[in-house]
């Protein structure tokens with residue numbers, strides 16, 4: 001099947017929709033809550049807001065303590081783990097923890 005055929009493209013769209021549906025389902029059921037809490041991430045960042053990131057260390061400044069930290073990929077957090085835990089917020093977006 002040629003890669004640019006309309007059938008192939010509609011299959012890609014469908015599989016994308018399916019993966020969104022799966023993620024929404026996980027968002028509702030929170031099946032990985034222990035792992036998620038360990039990473040101090042809200043349900044939205046853990047299940048929905050999954051960005052493709054480069055595997056490269058990237059520095060970021062925590063919005064609370066203003067210290068600089070290294071993150072293991074380019075999809076950096078807004079807060080360091082310590083502050084996120086203290087404030088009970090998602091380290092990635094700063095929202096209240098679910």
Ligand SMILES: [Zn+2]
Pocket residue numbers: 062063064065066067079080081082083084
């Ligand atoms: Zn901090």
Ligand SMILES: [Zn+2]
Pocket residue numbers: 041042043044045046090091092093094095
């Ligand atoms: Zn978040």
